[in-house]
Amino acid sequence: MDLDCLGSLVLVKKLFPDHRLIRSRLIHPTASGLYTMYEKYFDFLNPQDLKQERVDHIIIVDTSSAERVKEYFSCIYGSDPRITIYDHHPMTCDILGADLAGQPWGANTTCMAKLAMEQGIVLESEEATIALTGIYADTGRLIYENVHREDLEAAAWLLDMGASLRLVKSFLDALKEDGQIQVLNRLLLLIQPQIIQGHEVLLSYLELDENIPGLAQVVEKIMDVENPDAYFAVFYVRKNKTVMVIARSQKRRINLHELFAPYGGGGHQMASSLILRGQDGPVFYGEFLAYLESSLVPATCARDIMTREVFAVQEDHAVLDVSKYMEKVNHTGLPVLDGGGKLTGFVSLRDIMKARRASQMHVPVKAYMSRTVISSHPGVTMREVERIFYKHHIGHLPILEGGRLAGIVTRWDFLEYKKRRKGLGAGERR
Ligand SMILES: [Mn+2]
Numbered sequence: 001m002d003l004d005c006l007g008s009l010v011l012v013k014k015l016f017p018d019h020r021l022i023r024s025r026l027i028h029p030t031a032s033g034l035y036t037m038y039e040k041y042f043d044f045l046n047p048q049d050l051k052q053e054r055v056d057h058i059i060i061v062d063t064s065s066a067e068r069v070k071e072y073f074s075c076i077y078g079s080d081p082r083i084t085i086y087d088h089h090p091m092t093c094d095i096l097g098a099d100l101a102g103q104p105w106g107a108n109t110t111c112m113a114k115l116a117m118e119q120g121i122v123l124e125s126e127e128a129t130i131a132l133t134g135i136y137a138d139t140g141r142l143i144y145e146n147v148h149r150e151d152l153e154a155a156a157w158l159l160d161m162g163a164s165l166r167l168v169k170s171f172l173d174a175l176k177e178d179g180q181i182q183v184l185n186r187l188l189l190l191i192q193p194q195i196i197q198g199h200e201v202l203l204s205y206l207e208l209d210e211n212i213p214g215l216a217q218v219v220e221k222i223m224d225v226e227n228p229d230a231y232f233a234v235f236y237v238r239k240n241k242t243v244m245v246i247a248r249s250q251k252r253r254i255n256l257h258e259l260f261a262p263y264g265g266g267g268h269q270m271a272s273s274l275i276l277r278g279q280d281g282p283v284f285y286g287e288f289l290a291y292l293e294s295s296l297v298p299a300t301c302a303r304d305i306m307t308r309e310v311f312a313v314q315e316d317h318a319v320l321d322v323s324k325y326m327e328k329v330n331h332t333g334l335p336v337l338d339g340g341g342k343l344t345g346f347v348s349l350r351d352i353m354k355a356r357r358a359s360q361m362h363v364p365v366k367a368y369m370s371r372t373v374i375s376s377h378p379g380v381t382m383r384e385v386e387r388i389f390y391k392h393h394i395g396h397l398p399i400l401e402g403g404r405l406a407g408i409v410t411r412w413d414f415l416e417y418k419k420r421r422k423g424l425g426a427g428e429r430r
Contacts, residue, residue: 001035002028003171007109007134008061008086010041010127011116019059020045022072029213030137034171038130047075055081062086062108064093064100086111088138090257090268106146109134113154125162132163133171141172145252145270175221179212187222187233196292198299198381199254202231205285210239216273219246229299229383230254234288236281243284245274252420253297302385302399303378305417306407310398312337315344315366319355322347322365335398335405336369343398343405345369375400378407382417385409 001009001024009021023044027035035042055076060069064087083098088108093100103111109131116123123131135155139147142155159165175181183206191204202222219233230249237244245263247256249270256265256272265274276284312335313322326334326349336345347369355361355368374388375398388397389411399407 001026001031002062003031003034003137004107004109004134005062006031006035006038006042007107007131007137008112010038010130011109011112011123012059012061012086013042014121014123014127015112015115015119016059019057022047022050025071029177030172030217033176034130034133037171038126041124041126041130047072050075051077054079057081058083060085060087060095060098061112062088064089064091064095064098064102066094069095103150105148106139106142106144106151107135107154108138110148110151110154113157114150117154117157123158123161125164128158128161128163129167132158132165133168136168136172146268175214175217177212177214180214180218183208183212183215184218184221187218191222191226191231193226193228197296198301199229199251199296200383201254201292201296202226202228203234203289204232205234205236205281207236207238207281209237211237211242211244215244216246216271219248223248223250230256232288232292234281234285236279236284238281241278241280243274243276243279243281245276245288247272247274251299253299255297259292259295299381299383300417301378301382302376302380302397302407302409305382305413306378306399306409307413308407310335310405310408312405313347313365314339315369316364318362319352319365319368320361323352323356323361326352333396335373335396335408336365337405341404343373343375343400345371346373346396346398373398377401382414385414389414 012019013021021042021044023042023046058081060083063069064085083095085093085095085098085100085102086108087102088105088111090104102108105111113131132155135151136142139151142151175184186206187204190206191202194201194203215235219231223231229251230247233246235244249256252269255269257267257269260267260272260274263274263276265272267273311329311331313325315336315338322334333346333348335343336347338344345366347365351368351370355363360367374392374394376388378399378401385397395411397409398405399409
């Protein structure tokens with residue numbers, strides 16, 4: 001049971017008042033603080049309490065994997081209950097005969113909150129706080145790419161119901177355990193930045209004497225600080241020869257759900273983990289690195305997104321003509337070429353203004369263009385393009401191939417790429 005599970009459950013209790021909540025043996029370390037404070041709002045039965053009972057209807061939240069709910073099913077005999085599952089994970093359900101009622105929203109709590117909203121249910125402020133914590137936890141405080149408008153609507157409704165953001169924050173604040181801080185400090189010394197298929201990836205390998213709860217939060221802290229495209233943290237617990245890989249990604253091209261599928265891992269595109277028993281840690285790590293090298297989809301580079309039909313002007317064109325042309329093609333800057341097609345400069349609106357103020361609109365543009373042109377090559381990754389834009393405060397990056405202008409990447413192209421809009425042809429780009 002993690003925070004999203006508890007958030008879902010507190011709403012299930014309101015939606016199905018004739019049902020009882022059953023607790024799991026396993027409470028996720030991130031959820032234990034909230035659970036300790038609000039235990040009475042759940043009023044849980046234990047799975048063992050089911051043994052004497054006839055069960056008519058089972059509601060499962062935040063998972064649709066039989067493995068994850070077997071502790072409950074092993075306590076149910078002799079009844080043939082209906083099963084309804086509310087789950088937001090992109091996994092196929094392996095619980096036979098269940099009705100699937102979830103939505104692929106950022107948090108499972110959102111599914112339950114939307115139902116509660118529709119039914120006009122009123123929450124106590126404590127319940128709203130529990131539910132909002134669940135939504136914030138699973139959506140990275142409403143900023144992960146899994147966020148849908150429904151998550152925001154549910155969050156807004158929970159605020160109306162009196163959820164306390166101060167309390168939500170206090171339940172989310174990570175790294176409360178000493179063990180977590182120690183691992184954080186060790187990882188910060190160990191992490192290796194590496195370029196794999198053009199992605200800026202962090203890797204670490206750490207052996208532990210025993211499992212430490214809350215490692216995923218430590219990995220997320222490092223993700224926040226270092227801001228890599230993805231982080232793969234490999235832990236090896238010597239005591240039980242268990243490998244744990246905790247991974248986070250910020251890019252759709254690094255789809256962890258797909259990447260971990262051959263290892264039998266699940267999880268989300270952007271957050272996933274693996275647990276493999278009976279391993280040799282260092283051997284696994286070596287093989288895992290080789291697997292990443294061969295399996296990561298190459299990073300997007302300038303070649304993939306640049307505009308190939310570049311509007312350019314000749315260096316002996318008059319500033320006035322260049323100015324008219326710039327207006328016609330609706331650009332704020334243009335590459336300048338010599339007679340042989342070689343890139344020799346870049347002319348911006350600002351250069352044109354300068355010529356205008358000096359009444360020099362008739363002179364060749366080469367007198368006013370800037371000659372130090374920042375350019376790059378088709379294989380430059382978007383990370384590097386971003387750095388070039390920021391470092392040089394430029395809005396256009398000409399891309400050269402074999403000394404000739406092959407394309408241009410503008411701020412617009414870059415922002416569209418960041419928004420992940422694909423499939424626009426060069427002609428539609430502006
Ligand atoms: Mn969830």
